[in-house]
Amino acid sequence: MRNNTVDLLQSHRSIRRYTDKPIPKVILEEILTSAQWAPSSHHVQAYSIIVVDDQEIKKILSEVAGSQRYVAECQVFLVFCADFYRLSLASEMWDTEFEVDEVENLLVAGVDTALAAENALIAARSYGLGGVMIGGIRNNPERVKELLGLPNYTIPIMGMCLGYPNQEPWQKPRTPKEVVVHYNQYLPKEKIIEGLELYEEISSDYYKRRTNGARQEGWTKQMAQYLSNPRRVHLKDFIKKQGFNFE
Template identity: 50%
Template sequence: MNANEQLRSLIKSHRSIRRFQSKVVPQSIIDDLVECARWAPSSHNVQSYSIICIRNQQTKEKLDKLCGNQSYISQCPVFFVFVMDFYRHAVISSAYQTSFEIEETENLLIGSVDTALVAENFLLSARSHGLGGVMIGGIRNEAEEVAKLLKLPKWTLPIMGMCVGYPDQHPWQKPRITKSSIYHEEYYQTDNLNVDLAKYEHITEDYYTNRTNGKKTDGWGKQMSVYFSKVRRAKLTKFIKDQGFSLK
């Protein structure tokens, strides 16, 4: 298998790993993951992110609870928090005595995309070292408390966490939505969407039924309908505004 095939295989073999060996992740590997993350694309080269590495067990246990009692956070060898970060830009603007027009919604989008791209580079690089991981959106459940715990300054937001370590499991790979549902040529096409979604519903119903021995049978569509029927992270908007993003 050549390098291109290896890369494509790595990308397409993604699985979320939530159980890890007790083996320590060497600092040399973490340094390489950060270096690879640094070269992710960035709009206008803004580079509006920071990465916080957490090994302290007490801190991981607190984050475990703040993220909705996700025990793999406290059990993983090392946990990372990917932070949307415009604090550096505020410092620069002050140094050059220019106005700091950070409140626009566009900047929130730029920072979120920057941070997500960095996190994906980081995870792919981790997997190339034989590590596994899982991204944790629950880091936003209690974003204000996370910010206090990690001493985040104004103009920063925790976007996602990531458990990293040597895998101690090989979970089933969840089937992805059909290509015809997400790929469009020339314009957004909806003619076959209902048919495509029905196919995917059957695929995912079979997947969950087999994976759980019948304990869970709902397909992707049913799960999404339940997911989006509930209000989530209602406090997040206020925290975002308190951090300096008024969403103009």
């Protein structure tokens, strides 16, 4: 049984080309307020959003993100940071210990940040905007920190390009629901493999059609390649430098 919200959610696709039309301030404010209405673990609200509408800063961020042109071209670029800085100030205000060095806190902040980001994207889409999240800002978090003046206990997690869509990309097929959703018990390995084989066919077909045959591999092969090398190993040091002293 469909409704408008479900239609919006199920028509998601990342948008990487935008028209020149600016985002009205009132709409941007609604997007940001909607982000803040995401639920938050223990209500810590461990995130901040940096609104970047300065063309020079967007340009530099687009380079930092691995020359992703849409970061410079979008109307507004939002940087979502995991943020325990405000919480450190709350501890200071009450002169209490600030025990932040737990993996739990990193998960809490990461989840809070992602929930706020997705709320923002959905709110934006409800106004006819489109966007794409950008993990590329983690390529050089030091540079992002310097550029945006991020204090201790903050970690840039993802960016988000927003603008009015100037493209209508196909939707990317998802993993068959049968092997993502489990009822009461996790599925046996054979079932998962079956689903993966089916998905390899579906996704390979999608990439072949989308690229006129230039790209053949489906999702399982792409992911196997993706995970065959460590990624962004510098993050561990950056996170430590930001004040999270994990072992």
